[in-house]
Amino acid sequence: MLSVTVMYSTEPPRLFALVPCAGVGERAGAGGPKQYAPLAGRPLVGHTLAALAQVSRLSGVLVVLSPDDTQFEQVVPQTSAWVERVGGASRAASVANGLAALQARGAQPHDWVLVHDAARCLLRPEWVDHLIDACLDDEVGGLLALPLADTLKHEVDGRVDTTLDRGGKWQAQTPQMFRLGLLRPALVQAGDAVTDEASAVEALGHRPKLVRGALENFKITYPPDFELAARLLTSR
Numbered sequence: 001m002l003s004v005t006v007m008y009s010t011e012p013p014r015l016f017a018l019v020p021c022a023g024v025g026e027r028a029g030a031g032g033p034k035q036y037a038p039l040a041g042r043p044l045v046g047h048t049l050a051a052l053a054q055v056s057r058l059s060g061v062l063v064v065l066s067p068d069d070t071q072f073e074q075v076v077p078q079t080s081a082w083v084e085r086v087g088g089a090s091r092a093a094s095v096a097n098g099l100a101a102l103q104a105r106g107a108q109p110h111d112w113v114l115v116h117d118a119a120r121c122l123l124r125p126e127w128v129d130h131l132i133d134a135c136l137d138d139e140v141g142g143l144l145a146l147p148l149a150d151t152l153k154h155e156v157d158g159r160v161d162t163t164l165d166r167g168g169k170w171q172a173q174t175p176q177m178f179r180l181g182l183l184r185p186a187l188v189q190a191g192d193a194v195t196d197e198a199s200a201v202e203a204l205g206h207r208p209k210l211v212r213g214a215l216e217n218f219k220i221t222y223p224p225d226f227e228l229a230a231r232l233l234t235s236r
């Protein structure tokens, strides 16, 4: 197992949220970055940040924007979140750059970072608290996730090639919560090969904790997702 030594301070660890918000939203087809699409009276990312703002144990929220982002301050004029224009070519690069920025702002290696997709705008503060409660005393950290509820097919040319065993398989969500001193080198080592933080931590030989999330915590990815999200947000 490759190991990364995290120096633990005697100070109690703080908790920060890091929100990657530098994607282009190609699959969503919204005509621009999906995080700024209007949704139930707010830009999509406004809902995400409003939920995180209600998590009292967070010492700060850092939003990672694309270097050429010109929209964030216009569409989210009032936010207590910090903003850094250090987004990269992949989600992993945006998160890695954001972690460096967070450390430059004073976060310590033993502090916890909860990475949450800007595009998971249905987040509820109680799910974040549930993750924190489950991981705060854990050696590795963990993530919200859901056990697969459907039968799983492998496709070739639009037809079923084979039916896969779904036993023990979970769908990863966010937030994903790890110590800064573990996650930063894990992402540097993993590079763009990973699609979530847990994968980078797993590649170092660790086993992140799976904490049951909620079906509603889905990621806006494809065009029909906007309408479903709008209906759910309006009904709250």
Ligand SMILES: Nc1ccn([C@@H]2O[C@H](COP(=O)(O)OP(=O)(O)OP(=O)(O)O)[C@@H](O)[C@H]2O)c(=O)n1
Residues within 6 Å of the ligand: 019, 020, 021, 022, 023, 024, 025, 026, 027, 028, 034, 035, 064, 087, 088, 089, 090, 091, 092, 094, 095, 117, 118, 119, 120, 219, 220, 221
């Ligand atoms: N280079 C990137 C790519 C993605 N993200 C962020 O990571 C989250 C999850 O990514 P995804 O749903 O894939 O968003 P996009 O990359 O925007 O979508 P697509 O892949 O369809 O272009 C989003 O909040 C997105 O803004 C990011 O910060 N930097």
Ligand SMILES: C[C@](O)(CO)[C@H](O)COP(=O)(O)O
Residues within 6 Å of the ligand: 091, 117, 171, 172, 173, 174, 195, 196, 197, 219
């Ligand atoms: C991090 C993530 O939300 C976990 O499910 C997901 O991997 C990000 O989506 P992407 O499409 O891979 O950017």
